[in-house]
Amino acid sequence: MDQQIRAMFRLQDPAVLREQIRALLDVTRRHLAREEEVMFKAARDAIEKGELEHLGHHWAEFRGVLLRD
Secondary structure, eight states, X not given: OHHHHHXXXXXXXXXXXXXXXXXXXXXXXXXXXXXXXXXXXXHHHHSOHHHHHHHHHHHHHHHTOOOOO
């Protein structure tokens, strides 16, 4: 993915650049969907609910995100 991003900086044709950006977004969306499907489920299964909530609040505080109750 890093190589793909670096290569985009060398592109001269705007149409090709748009195509490459769309392709990169597609890869990123699929990666994040898979992460949601596999990794977050594994975390929910492996970590007790109270600890998972604590970690979530810590994550949100660190990033300045407000969580809904």
